[in-house]
Amino acid sequence: MLKIIHGADFHLDAPFAALPPEQAAQRRAEQRQLLDRLADLAVERRADLVLLSGDLLDSGETYYETAQALSRALGRIPALVFIAPGNHDFYQARSLYAGKLWPDNVHIFTSVAVESVELPGLGCVVHGAAFTTPRADRSPLLGFRAPADGKIHVMVLHGDVDNAGRYGPLSREDIAASGLTYLALGHVHTCSGLQKAGETWWAYPGCPQGRGFDELGDKGVLAVTVDGGQVSGEFVPLAGRRYGVLPVDLTGAASPEEAVRAALPGGTERDVYRVVLTGQREEAPDLAALEEGLKARFYHVELRDESRPRRDLWARAGEDNLTGLFLRQLREQWEGAADGQERALLEQAARFGLAALENGEDPCL
Ligand SMILES: [Mn+2]
Numbered sequence: 001m002l003k004i005i006h007g008a009d010f011h012l013d014a015p016f017a018a019l020p021p022e023q024a025a026q027r028r029a030e031q032r033q034l035l036d037r038l039a040d041l042a043v044e045r046r047a048d049l050v051l052l053s054g055d056l057l058d059s060g061e062t063y064y065e066t067a068q069a070l071s072r073a074l075g076r077i078p079a080l081v082f083i084a085p086g087n088h089d090f091y092q093a094r095s096l097y098a099g100k101l102w103p104d105n106v107h108i109f110t111s112v113a114v115e116s117v118e119l120p121g122l123g124c125v126v127h128g129a130a131f132t133t134p135r136a137d138r139s140p141l142l143g144f145r146a147p148a149d150g151k152i153h154v155m156v157l158h159g160d161v162d163n164a165g166r167y168g169p170l171s172r173e174d175i176a177a178s179g180l181t182y183l184a185l186g187h188v189h190t191c192s193g194l195q196k197a198g199e200t201w202w203a204y205p206g207c208p209q210g211r212g213f214d215e216l217g218d219k220g221v222l223a224v225t226v227d228g229g230q231v232s233g234e235f236v237p238l239a240g241r242r243y244g245v246l247p248v249d250l251t252g253a254a255s256p257e258e259a260v261r262a263a264l265p266g267g268t269e270r271d272v273y274r275v276v277l278t279g280q281r282e283e284a285p286d287l288a289a290l291e292e293g294l295k296a297r298f299y300h301v302e303l304r305d306e307s308r309p310r311r312d313l314w315a316r317a318g319e320d321n322l323t324g325l326f327l328r329q330l331r332e333q334w335e336g337a338a339d340g341q342e343r344a345l346l347e348q349a350a351r352f353g354l355a356a357l358e359n360g361e362d363p364c365l
Helices: 021-044 064-075 172-176 256-263 287-297 322-335 340-357
Strands: 002-007 049-052 080-083 106-108 115-119 124-128 152-158 182-186 195-197 200-203 220-227 230-237 243-249 272-278 300-305
Touching: 002 021, 002 152, 002 182, 021 064, 021 220, 049 124, 049 152, 080 124, 172 195, 172 200, 182 220, 200 230, 243 256, 256 272, 256 287, 287 300, 287 340, 322 340
Parallel strands: 002 049, 049 080, 080 106, 124 152, 152 182, 182 200, 243 272, 272 300
Antiparallel strands: 002 220, 115 124, 195 200, 220 230
């Protein structure tokens, strides 16, 4: 039986440009902590191999602290670690991968051509290849075929299944023809779960931690077990923070505050959330006040207002009368309003004005 921990796309030292500088630095420090969690997991699970399928680093620029963390965390893994550089961290003479920090148990693939490492003690051969430029439009599996010699053949690779693009294009036919037992892939940031092409199992673990609102929910690595011809995989969350998007429908709610409060999930103190207001609202939300009230419940929260006034305030703007003239002028200001607060004020003015013009007594239309 062979136990593998398969991770990819750590993107260490990502800039986190959307966050303020101190939070961005904190996020990078947290990325380094992922390496410790990876090492802990390898110890706990008694892994035989740790496979890291590229984009371990976000770019060719690496902080000193990150190099130290890599050396320390990977060095205490009681198993062999194989790294296949990807398009973000492609191998070159000046890259961190060519440096001296790497512990003895770490093997880095350095060429576009597939290299094979025999591990007789494990009855296994680990194959792998590297990006050596930011682009690679040739399938790394082209012409590769693992021999049917009774050994377990695994490959660690950065590549793009089903996409004929420039990030190591891989077709399912290539995978099926590879003769591999397991193909450990990186590049796609969502976990694929275990997939099968021909007799070859393959998977993307996804990134171990979200970096933005396009990388939502739980993130982690795969714990893969190869037992004879049988391969099983378990997704293990590694992320300390999750990104979440929470839509809040204001339709029929007494107030935006109440609608948001009712929709909030628990246990989000470590998470980064975007709360999106939707539906038809009675009153315009005060986004600044809402955000202030939510701050303590999240690591970071931002609000988006995509709700619409319940009644189309401007429905009569086209009329050739005083009401039409009034609404046209207000709407012009509303469209040029600097922020939500100013828009809210103008919507209120429109409601009061309409009520007066329509001889209503109640301005809350
Ligand atoms: Mn990539």
